[in-house]
Amino acid sequence: MKLKMKTLAALLSILMMLSACNSQKKEAGFTLNGTIHGYENGTLLLKKDFNDPNPVKYEVKDGKFTITGDLLDEPKDLFMEIKEKDVRFGLYVENGVNTLEVKLTSKTHPMMGEMFSMEVIKMEASIVNEHEKEIREKDQQVRDQYYGKNMEKMASLTDEDINAYKEASANVNREFIKAHPDAYYSAYLALRLAHGEDSEGVREVLAMLDPKMDNSLVRALKTKLKDMELTDVDPSEIIKAKNVSYKVEKAFAGSNHTNIVYMGMFSNDNVCTLTKDGSIQIVDAKGKEISKFKPSLASLPTSIAVDQDDQIYVMYPLTKKVSRKFRGRTMEIDETYAFECSVFDTKGELKSTFELEGIVTATGARVAEGKLLVADWQSRIIGVFNAKTGAKEAALEDMRPCCAILDFSINAKNEVLVANLGAFRVQAYDLSGKNLLAFGKRGKSVNDFHGCCNPVSVAYLDNGAIVTVEKDPTRVKIFSSEGAKQIEGIEELVKGCSYIPMIVDSKDNLYLASPEKGMIKCVSVS
CATH class of the missing domain: 2.120.10 (Neuraminidase)
Incomplete structure (x- = not known):
């Protein structure tokens, strides 16, 4: 199974929990001092989530950057991206001074299941928080057991190998939560374990945590369970x-x-x-084949729908040329700024066109009752x-x-x-x-x-x-x-x-x- 570069970079980074140093009073809010080896000067993007279209830009100078924020009620997750290196990663910060050290290296890796070459940006970060350090070390032992460091072994992985690793990794998370039921990082791991579970599975995961815990992650789990219990059915x-x-x-x-x-x-x-x-x-x-036509549109369409009168609705993006830096090179790419729908009859005659407000991608469409x-x-x-x-x-x-x-x-x-x-x-x-x-x-x-x-x-x-x-x-x-x-x-x-x-x-x-x-x-x- 091929993983895209961005997805792999995100998986390798995992979401790091960083602890606060005591050198700054918590009342002052948080500071993140970062060092990036392999990216000396450029721009770091801070996002609300990885799909945030309006990130805040921070300057990286001589491999250093600093982000500051107000006093936090609980650890805060930050989503960061280095576009030139095609790297995205998430991390948690706490009140006080947080430190992050990232090393970017270009290597060739085989992907799960088959051998092929692609350049991968690997991120290695210094871990301060003992809780996450413990879980990452145990998880790395499990990863080495199934994946190893031998490229030929990695290239020959089967679906059974991958599923076995996932289950073993989940067991490591469960053991950690049981050992640290009141740790904030346990709540984060619990939220991950609940992914893909039904209401019974989410209930079991929630029961592993200290019942006195009350933070956004625990509240999200409880809300998830409440919603699922209302609609979950056999x-x-x-x-x-x-x-x-x-x-x-x-x-x-x-x-x-x-x-x-x-x-x-x-x-x-x-x-x-x-x-x-x-x-x-x-x-x-x-x-x-009865007939075929190719409509004249601003770009290639992504989905269609047919109404009760057999009119064909065709969705397609409106794009503009923009300059983006990628690994030190400036490239011209097409960037979507809106989506349109054009309506045709079965002979290909255009009937109408209108913009789809708020649509960024159009992967599916249906027409019903107007x-x-x-x-x-x-x-x-x-x-x-x-x-x-x-x-x-x-x-x-x-x-x-x-x-x-x-x-x-x-x-x-x-x-x-x-x-x-x-x-x-x-x-x-x-x-x-x-x-x-x-x-x-x-x-x-x-x-x-x-x-x-x-x-x-x-x-x-x-x-x-x-x-x-x-x-x-x-x-x-x-x-x-x-x-x-x-x-x-x-x-x-x-x-x-x-x-x-x-x-x-x-x-x-x-x-x-x-x-x-x-x-x-x-x-x-x-």
Whole structure:
């Protein structure tokens, strides 16, 4: 599984807890004195989170920088980025003087699962806090046990090796929390352990902490648990529908329809596809191409939607050229400053165009009852717009995207079903954002969602059953009153952390797309 450079840098840094020195009174607030080896002069960006579009700039001179702040009620997390080095890292500071020493080195590393070369920026920091020093040393021992320092061994890692390391690392965290139930860092580790768990799992993690602890991390855990208890369900108990069985239709001629980015469905059950080159294609139920056109747009579109009148809504970014420094070089790149939607008929004639207020990325879209819903993974929202005027009406917030993926579907009751893959959950909302139900947790069983993050696609079937799609490896499952059942005969559709487009027709037939293998069709047989 390939990890992008930024993701790897963030994983290597881990989020460091730094303790305050006693040389400055706590009443004075906090100071962070940092030293960066390998980056002598430039700019350090301080962010509210890693997606903050308006960071505060700090000068790095002779490898030194200083950040000051007001008195803190509890340790504060800072998110920092060095764009020229393509490095991002997070850390905690406390009242008083905090010190940080970072060493940047360029090395070639094999990635998990296969050997290939890429330049990686590795960050090594001095650790003052004894609690974090202890946990990092133990975790490094576990990492060495499974990963080692031998490049060939690292290159041959299997999914089982990676999962074994993750479980062993989680056990190290659990042992630390039990030994230090009142430590602030334990609350941070507990929040990490709760990721991907259902309400029972979150309750168990919370019970490991000192019940007297009261800080933002503990409060976040308690809020998470409260919300989950209100909506968490056993899908077999809440979904009254019977299971729908499927088989892969071998006669479907979809193998030639490759590089599909997104799909929609016409009223006559023809499939509308968006391809990587920006073309709109119409494919019938047998896999035959009916027509194709390439709209003239400001940039390549990222998603589409089809309304009840078979109009095609195409989402695409508006970009401008900006200069960015990268490893000492100035480069011209396209930066998105807005998103637009253009509406076409099936012949490719433009009907209207409007801007999508507040949308930064558009990874998924659907039209229902005069509403255009657009998923924005970077902003973690699903925007709700008037489908005719483009006026923004609402936003479903606090989504949990991952791997630049966020998709959803909507049924006849205007219930929005979201693949909240970063939380390993399926969640349903009404158009006001009220959470209607949620289920799922991280796990290997057919009832759970596996891997880095899943599911990537979801949909309601006509009888109320729910279909989910997982990547790496590909699993398509039907959740009904009989529990979860996997559709057999579906090959691996994507590699690594990649989105798998899915759409459902009026007969509950499923269409899925693979960049290399084209479209496949799963036909309901019961």
